[in-house]
Amino acid sequence: MDSRQNIKRLLTLGLILLSCLVLFFAQGFLSSFNIRILNLAAIFVILGASMNLVLGFTGMFSLGHAGFMCVGAYVSAILTMSPASKELIYYMEPIIPPLANVHWPVFPAIVMAGVVAAFFGFLIGFPALRLRDDYLAIATLGFGEIIRIIVTNTITITNGSLGLKDIPSIKSLWIYWGFAIATIWILKQLINSSWGYAFKAIRDNEIAAEAMGIDVFKHKLLSFTVGAFFAGLAGALMGHLITSVDPTMFRFLFTFQILLIIVLGGLGSLTGSVIAGVVVTVSMEFLRFVEQPINLFGLIIPGIPGMRMVIFSLLLLMVILFYRQGLMGTREFNWDWILDKLGVARRKERGVA
Amino acid sequence: MLKIEDLHVYYGGIHALKGITMEVPENKIVTLVGANGAGKSTTLRAISSLVQPTQGKITFHGEDITKTKTADIVKKGITLVPEGRRIFANLTVLENINMGAFARNDKDGIKKDIQRIYEMFPRLKEREWQAAGTLSGGEQQMLAIGRALMSRPAVLMMDEPSLGLAPLLVKEVFRIIKEIYSQGMTILLIEQNATAALQVADYGYVLETGNIVLQGPGKELAANDEVKRAYLGKA
Numbered sequence: 001m002d003s004r005q006n007i008k009r010l011l012t013l014g015l016i017l018l019s020c021l022v023l024f025f026a027q028g029f030l031s032s033f034n035i036r037i038l039n040l041a042a043i044f045v046i047l048g049a050s051m052n053l054v055l056g057f058t059g060m061f062s063l064g065h066a067g068f069m070c071v072g073a074y075v076s077a078i079l080t081m082s083p084a085s086k087e088l089i090y091y092m093e094p095i096i097p098p099l100a101n102v103h104w105p106v107f108p109a110i111v112m113a114g115v116v117a118a119f120f121g122f123l124i125g126f127p128a129l130r131l132r133d134d135y136l137a138i139a140t141l142g143f144g145e146i147i148r149i150i151v152t153n154t155i156t157i158t159n160g161s162l163g164l165k166d167i168p169s170i171k172s173l174w175i176y177w178g179f180a181i182a183t184i185w186i187l188k189q190l191i192n193s194s195w196g197y198a199f200k201a202i203r204d205n206e207i208a209a210e211a212m213g214i215d216v217f218k219h220k221l222l223s224f225t226v227g228a229f230f231a232g233l234a235g236a237l238m239g240h241l242i243t244s245v246d247p248t249m250f251r252f253l254f255t256f257q258i259l260l261i262i263v264l265g266g267l268g269s270l271t272g273s274v275i276a277g278v279v280v281t282v283s284m285e286f287l288r289f290v291e292q293p294i295n296l297f298g299l300i301i302p303g304i305p306g307m308r309m310v311i312f313s314l315l316l317l318m319v320i321l322f323y324r325q326g327l328m329g330t331r332e333f334n335w336d337w338i339l340d341k342l343g344v345a346r347r348k349e350r351g352v353a
Numbered sequence: 354m355l356k357i358e359d360l361h362v363y364y365g366g367i368h369a370l371k372g373i374t375m376e377v378p379e380n381k382i383v384t385l386v387g388a389n390g391a392g393k394s395t396t397l398r399a400i401s402s403l404v405q406p407t408q409g410k411i412t413f414h415g416e417d418i419t420k421t422k423t424a425d426i427v428k429k430g431i432t433l434v435p436e437g438r439r440i441f442a443n444l445t446v447l448e449n450i451n452m453g454a455f456a457r458n459d460k461d462g463i464k465k466d467i468q469r470i471y472e473m474f475p476r477l478k479e480r481e482w483q484a485a486g487t488l489s490g491g492e493q494q495m496l497a498i499g500r501a502l503m504s505r506p507a508v509l510m511m512d513e514p515s516l517g518l519a520p521l522l523v524k525e526v527f528r529i530i531k532e533i534y535s536q537g538m539t540i541l542l543i544e545q546n547a548t549a550a551l552q553v554a555d556y557g558y559v560l561e562t563g564n565i566v567l568q569g570p571g572k573e574l575a576a577n578d579e580v581k582r583a584y585l586g587k588a
Contacts (some may be wrong), residue, residue: 194455201441201452208439208497211401213427213456213504268443330443 008335027173035173039241041281042176043234046183048261048273050230053187056267057196058223059203061137063255064124065231067144070151070250071120072113072232073239074158077167078102079109085166089159096156106168110179110236117232118225120147125224129217141252152247163246170240179237183230184270190226191270199223260312264319265327272328280312287311354379354539355400355431355508360409362395369395371563372409377508382530382540384571386547386580387560393543394436397510401433402426428456430507437516438493440500442486446477449485449496453503463503470499473532491522498529509533510541515549527553551575
């Protein structure tokens with residue numbers, strides 16, 4: 001192999017080591033508040049990347065992400081809570097027997113949450129994916145809300161609108177970012193496989209994709225199910241971060257927050273989702289000061305709750321007006337680009353013999 | 354080798370094809386001409402299973418493919434170059450060509466075929482790494498044809514390949530059609546440009562509002578006044 005390939009491999013290794021180092025020091029020196037924000041950022045990275053798979057790479061305008069998160073959060077919570085705290089929390093109506101005594105370790109429970117969410121994704125995708133564009137958006141939005149309403153009403157399983165508390169807490173950056181990095185890696189492999197190319201072909205032109213012999217429905221269903229899997233995973237992590245879940249957390253407005261991230265980052269770019277996921281989550285916290293009363297050179301502005309969202313709305317408007325592709329468009333981070341900028345010689349590799 | 358018998362297609366209440374019977378023999382160019390809405394594209398879409406006929410039978414090498422799924426029809430060797438080019442705009446030219454081989458698994462064969470396509474369309478090679486959406490209309494049509502050839506079809510169906518192209522490029526498209534044909538391909542061609550299509554075709558069918566009104570060897574039809582009448586849609 002040529003030197004360029006070796007350099008790239010070294011750089012990738014270096015980057016992995018560097019991120020481990022950053023995580024190590026962040027875990028050791030940051031305040032627990034800041035660690036919590038970074039953990040939330042990891043969750044939004046997973047959400048952004050998985051919704052981007054569905055919307056940005058496969059071109060399906062689906063708005064059911066919050067619903068799948070809801071499924072994931074509840075599955076992991078019910079599986080990991082101790083039987084004793086279940087008895088305490090389900091005081092209105094006791095939990096049904098088979099679930100009362102399950103007490104799984106956290107890791108398999110989170111994966112199971114993804115699997116159950118994926119199953120729901122499959123069930124919903126089967127009828128809904130026959131629609132496209134706005135109709136699909138409306139249908140998935142509806143299904144997302146249906147999930148939430150079912151959760152509110154199946155009291156013997158989910159404790160209804162009282163929600164669940166006492167979910168085993170996870171505080172470690174390693175777990176959240178570990179899941180985030182694994183998600184990105186898996187999605188990247190998927191997108192660069194022949195399935196991924198089929199997704200992109202379907203996004204660009206469904207009729208042509210079908211004429212090329214791509215089974216459009218099967219691929220759409222696959223993309224949708226994988227998206228639901230990671231949404232469930234992120235929902236589970238959210239539960240363990242906050243240590244309580246209730247159905248109102250997963251209103252459809254939540255989906256729009258993820259939509260904001262992927263539009264800002266670029267539809268069809270995982271890199272964009274990662275960057276925008278971190279930036280939006282972190283600034284969502286640090287922009288809290290705009291909701292405090294501000295004394296601007298004698299002009300006193302009273303604190304207005306919700307001002308942060310105004311800033312994001314303005315940002316979104318700017319992006320849509322002047323930078324329609326988002327931060328990254330459909331481009332991805334790659335070493336070649338950086339090496340080119342640094343002037344490292346490139347072997348004439350593109351003239352395929 | 355491709356036979357269509359008494360094919361009826363409805364779009365909701367609209368009776369788009371009213372019993373078409375036609376045949377595409379091996380190693381021939383067959384063309385379907387007719388005005389807008391005559392049912393030309395619908396015929397191709399029905400062969401590809403993109404629409405389901407309500408009545409009639411489509412056979413390929415004697416095998417009934419009326420209800421076969423599109424993906425399997427491509428595997429059997431019938432590929433459609435859809436109307437209006439429909440390239441994958443955000444993928445590169447090479448990725449587009451590779452998508453054409455989606456139903457295939459033989460890596461070496463695919464590599465060879467890519468080279469063959471590049472020889473046929475040197476412009477595509479020049480633009481290998483460019484997003485296909487940045488190509489000109491003519492180049493996009495070349496790409497659409499090249500992409501379809503990547504599935505190694507036995508029958509290539511082309512839906513208005515000269516649509517929206519400058520006269521010089523239309524000539525180029527017909528030159529390519531003849532070239533592909535001379536390499537032993539069977540072609541089913543749809544055209545609004547009836548004169549040009551009938552010139553290259555071995556056999557032609559003239560469609561009018563869902564019915565075949567005339568058929569015969571291409572050159573004969575080209576000279577026929579009746580064709581001009583049907584094509585222009587005058588009563």
